[in-house]
Amino acid sequence: MRPLIAGNWKMNGLGASLEEFERLKTLLDEAGPVDCNVLLCPPSTLLHRAATMCQETMIVLGGQDCHPEVSGAYTGDVSAEMLADAGATYVIVGHSERRADHAETDELVQRKAKAAIDAGLTPVICVGETEAERAEGRANQVVGAQVQNSLPAYEGQGIVVAYEPVWAIGTGKTATTEDIADMHAHIRGILVGMLGTQGEAARILYGGSVKPGNAGEILAVRNVDGALVGGASLVAEDFFSIIMAA
Ligand code: PGA
Numbered sequence: 208m209r210p211l212i213a214g215n216w217k218m219n220g221l222g223a224s225l226e227e228f229e230r231l232k233t234l235l236d237e238a239g240p241v242d243c244n245v246l247l248c249p250p251s252t253l254l255h256r257a258a259t260m261c262q263e264t265m266i267v268l269g270g271q272d273c274h275p276e277v278s279g280a281y282t283g284d285v286s287a288e289m290l291a292d293a294g295a296t297y298v299i300v301g302h303s304e305r306r307a308d309h310a311e312t313d314e315l316v317q318r319k320a321k322a323a324i325d326a327g328l329t330p331v332i333c334v335g336e337t338e339a340e341r342a343e344g345r346a347n348q349v350v351g352a353q354v355q356n357s358l359p360a361y362e363g364q365g366i367v368v369a370y371e372p373v374w375a376i377g378t379g380k381t382a383t384t385e386d387i388a389d390m391h392a393h394i395r396g397i398l399v400g401m402l403g404t405q406g407e408a409a410r411i412l413y414g415g416s417v418k419p420g421n422a423g424e425i426l427a428v429r430n431v432d433g434a435l436v437g438g439a440s441l442v443a444e445d446f447f448s449i450i451m452a453a
Contacts, residue, residue: 291328384428
């Protein structure tokens with residue numbers, strides 16, 4: 208499966224940061240064909256400008272969250288259709304920062320993923336256990352339940368699952384390749400059970416402190432079909448190195 212390297216800028220980036228897009232475009236142009244798909248998820252304020260810049264490049268764009276409804280009296284929220292209108296083709300849903308800081312439940316994440324699909328976007332559905340849950344030996348159970356309960360019923364369109372152990376996000380810690388292999392195999396089994404052949408085709412990304420120095424090793428793990436990169440996606444050269452490691 209062709210890997211997907213996805214960058215999540217989180218709440219970082221002003222207009223001037225679009226220079227990173229320019230630098231990434233130049234690096235990719237100079238490199239010629241690469242062996243992966245490239246997705247960047249800037250804050251929604253930059254999405255439209257980024258989309259204009261990325262026309263006729265291999266970089267596709269995504270949002271970082273969406274509301275489950277199409278439109279209405281939801282001050283401050285952004286719908287999946289609005290993201291698509293601004294140039295997105297993907298949207299991250301259920302990131303652990305949203306689950307923790309906004310008390311998002313699996314049920315809400317599932318509705319957001321469904322809204323994304325209805326708007327023609329591919330949802331990147333995030334799951335991952337906390338440090339305490341792993342220490343208690345419950346990582347497989349917790350992540351399994353998140354996958355079961357956050358995935359919407361859908362037909363014929365791709366979804367992406369991102370396994371991001373909460374304790375590895377922004378901490379510089381990464382799971383061992385054995386733990387990543389075990390969890391990705393576990394998630395693959397659940398996806399196949401739920402979706403059959405579509406579950407075999409769904410990409411499972413790893414996220415959590417993926418950097419130029421560890422990307423090659425992580426991306427070589429079985430059932431790792433790409434990476435979701437936070438901090439290292441903010442600097443074009445670092446993100447480019449991760450793309451080249453795929
Ligand atoms: P990080 O973030 O790469 O900075 O750990 C990953 C993420 O939150 O998606």
